[in-house]
Amino acid sequence: MRSLLRFLTRIYFFLFFILLEVFCLILIVNFNNYQKIVFTNSTNNFIGDIYKKSSAFYSIFNLKEINSNLADENTRLRNRLEKIQASDKTDSTFADSAGYIFIATKVISNSVNLRNNYITLDKGTKDGIKTGMGIISPNGIVGIITNVSDHFSMGPTIINKKWKVSAKIKKNNYFGSLSWDGKDYRYAILNEIPIHVKLSIGDTIVTSSYSSVFPEGYLIGEIESFNHKKGYNFYNIKIRLSTNFMTLRHVNIIKNFYFNELENLQKTGDKDENIY
Amino acid sequence: MKIFIKYLFIWITVVLCQVLICNNIQLFGYINPYIYIIFILLLPLKTSKYLVLLLGFLLGLSIDIFSNTPGIHASATTFMAFLRPYIINILFNRESIDKKHLPSISSMGLSWFIKYTVIMVLVHHLFLFYIEAFSFTNFFFTLTRCLSSAVFSIILLIISQLLFFKERQK
Structure with missing residues (x-):
């Protein structure tokens, strides 16, 4: 018994180390479930405040770029408005994104260098x-x-290995x-x-209609290159993303008009699953 | 008490430097220096190894909270803090251990400090990048990312040591 105690005191340091590491591993593994960890992330009020102040400071350096981006967006929207006024029938893409509300927000923290970026x-x-917005x-x-x-x-961006989004090729809807x-x-x-689909470099990739999160046909990027391995029936397509995550400052949160309705519907669906 | 306040101040400075400045560098989308470990590097040699381990854990956790990576930095920094006493033992000649010394350039000399920093940074970065990838599938890709960031961190650590921590010689 005494020798056991002596042994334990000798490896006490090591045990302490293992204990801390196990705690870290629990944190890492649990974060796979996005909602689970509430305290240890940047939506924490104190942390968020610090980030807000620093981003207010950093945004000064980007004013020029933000201005030019806003000017671009203005022209684009004005052109669209002209088009709608010119034709009696509504622009189809505009009709698609009706039913969504946009909320303007500022990015206060963002990363691109990790495997899972938030x-x-x-x-x-x-x-x-x-x-879910x-x-x-x-x-x-x-x-x-x-x-x-x-x-x-907060939430994962496209450049997060844990998140996937449904997308389609604009010209042929695959x-x-x-x-x-x-x-x-x-x-x-x-x-x-599938490999029978005809692709060409530069084809536009947009969001598909299978998600209630994004309006159908919203831009994702364009095809940079594609190939398929022998024996595989599917292409491996590399997409150049149209969003530059490095310089992101102002973004919109997009809310489906029927968000609550859809949410309730999904909840009842979950309940049914429990019954059967 | 005075020493407690002093290290608390260094802690806050180091964490803020890391999350507000260094985390925004993201060179080429790959390279990101992690300089916060300087806090663990510069703890006095006489610090109890249990305290170093606990401080390492808490320091990593505070970085994690800011960068939405719960557990990743904490585990890497804990690992580094665990190895610190052994690394110091290897790097010291047995007879020259003077427990009053801080492991800094001014008290130990540049070449000793570079050796010490390189080993500690490599230990930390290797652990950090592989725990973040959580697999060995892209082994060499992760290794490149790790080593390029490590080089950057080492340079920054040595420069910051030369610039800011000089007066602590007294």
């Missing part, structure tokens, strides 16, 4: 943000909200799932497009 925004439940920038989709506190919200390979923040991979 974005933090400065609006929260007080502004009507809920988990989409995040878009004027240039394309960005991500989805998974954690919300009173004043802040759809697949878009994921990130964890390498370069400018490119993503589109899977599940």
